[in-house]
Amino acid sequence: MPPRQESAAPPSPVRPASAGRTGSDLRKALASCSGAFLGVGLFSGVSNILMLTGPFFMLEVYDRVLPSHSVPTLVALSVLALLLFLFQGIIDLIRSRVLVRISLRLDEMLGRRVLGAIIALRTRVPVDNGLQPLRDLDQIRGFLSSGGPTALFDLPWIPIYIAICFLFHPWLGGVVLGGAVALFMLTLVSDVATRGLTRESATFAAKRTTLTEAARRNAEVIQAMGMASGVTAQWEGLNRLYRNRHFALSNVTGNLGALSRLLRVVLQSATLALGAFLVLRQEASVGIIIASSILTARALAPLDSAITHWKGFVGARQSWHRLEQLFLITPTDREPMPLPRPSRTLAVGGLVVVPPGAPGPSVMDVSFTLKAGDGLGLVGPSASGKSSLARSLVGVWRPVRGDVRLDGATLDQWSPDALGAHVGYLPQDVELFDGTIRQNIARFAISDDPDAVIAAATAAGVHDLILALPDGYETRIGESGMALSGGQRQRVALARALYGDPFLVVLDEPNSNLDSEGVEALGRAVASVRARGGIVIVVAHHAGALSGTNLMLAMSGGRIKAFGPRETQANRMPRPTTVSYHPLKVIADTPEATS
DSSP states (O other): OOOOOOOOOOOOOOTTGGGGTTTHHHHHHHHHHHHHHHHHOOOEEEEHHTTHHHHHHHHHIIIHHHHHHHHHHHHHHHHHHHHHHHHHHHHHHEEEEEHHHHHHHHHHHHHHHHHHHHHHHHSSSSSSOTTHHHHHHHHHHHHHHHHHHHHHHHHHGGHHHHHHHHHHOOOHHHHHHHHHHHHHHHHHHHHHHHHHHHHHHHHHOOOOOOOHHHHOOOOHHHTTTTTTHHHHHHHHHHHHHHHHHHHHHHHHHHHHHHHHHHHHHHHHHHHHHHHHHHHHTSOOOOHHHHHHHHHHHHHHHHHHHHHTHHHHHHHHHHHHHHHHHHHHHSSOOOOOOOOOOOOOOEEEEEEEETTTTTTTEEEEEEEEETTTTTTEEEETTTSSHHHHHHHTTTSSOOOEEEEEETTTTGGGGGHHHHHHHHHEEOOOOOOOOOSBBHHHHTTTEEEEEHHHHHHHHHTOOOOOHHSSSSSHHHOOGGGGGSSOOOHHHHHHHHHHTTTTSSSEEESTTTTTTTHHHHHHHHHHHHHHHHHHHHHEEEEEGGGGGGGOOOOOOEEEEEEEEEEEHHHHHHSSOOOOOOOHHHHHOOOSSSHHHHH
């Protein structure tokens, strides 16, 4: 008898578990660097004060040394200016290094969080380019270690330089103020003009990268089926869109940068001309001409630098906003209290599962209970919800309603690492990692147990196969395990699922790439899990692949259609069709045969 099922109401949309903590990880990381940012601000203040060394040195030389013909005064001023310039250079060096340290600190604090969010994002929402968060972190780190932040820290000192120019003469101050206002307007124009182009450029770059990665993964299919021209045409279309946006963005930033530099040169020349006019009217000294020219350049330099680095600033700002949204979607859960190792039951109650990005549920009101030592065969036609249910049982997809409990505790009462120690999972699409066979079986544990690795390989029937490889367990298998055959990859992945004797083992189509020897090893592995008191669930299309199980659950349309002992339920299930092959009659190509 199938378990009682209630009518399924439309599932509510998934909401972040911690909507009130938007970007809290980013803010915490930034707050941890507040002291360093304060230091950069102080160093910027000292550096900008020392920037006055040049103007005042020239002022003293022209107004005091030349009229007096005093060589000792010139030497004393020169030595003092040299010392101040050296001190300024040291301050600027320290400031730039502190900014680099800040960027590395943020990367150190957020790198693990970003990787965790990338992994979690794949299981919660559909994504076009799952590696974009990592590029966003690189964008923020790159901007912090560039000259952009330096220009931002120098901007508040512009009024000081303008005020000194006003002290020299109101007309000189007015010219510098007008130039600063003009460059500030250019900065605003740069922000408006580059914001949309930067966003579109990043979008098309992400799509191009996604298609490139898909083409690389499916190179054999593309080559064998003559798909190269079509895929290349699609890639060229995306690349053209990206190139056009990038070209337009570069044009905008380049034009505005050239305009700002031109304006700064014109203003310096105008300051010199105005200073000369004031000298002729005996309203200023020759030293003021040179000093005001240098101050004009210094006052406008931060704005010019800000325009030059505005593209990086806009990109870093958009990356920051994207990471805030990512952290909102994938909040970090508090570390729950450790629970005892599960050993009794797996209970599923009223489970409703909606795959990421899907319009509706693929599993509806599924309920059943298994006890230690049970082996469940999960069968049904394609798109019946088997794999969706399997992903929910191991905690990959969170249900929108209902729950999965191990010994009475829901899966979210364990931390992911703690839960993973109690769960073994063999997905339908086997993915191994670039590394050794030992590392893959041991799940890349920081300190693995060699005996447990060998025990898992033995339970999966792959120990002798591994020993036959050139380096045994230390054989490197390459990206996605390409050094192994499909059957070998599946059996190594089975050993990975059995590593550590997990209580719950879920195998999704585990026999898809196995030969007869592998199928026998799979049956023994299922029996061994049950014999040690674990629970094993085998997902298959038909009952013939369920050797070693004692229960069967049949699904159709996301719902349970049958549940009970395998012997009684197997007769109701469709069996795989078989094809009879007749021996070929070989006719010799001889004159007698053809006569």
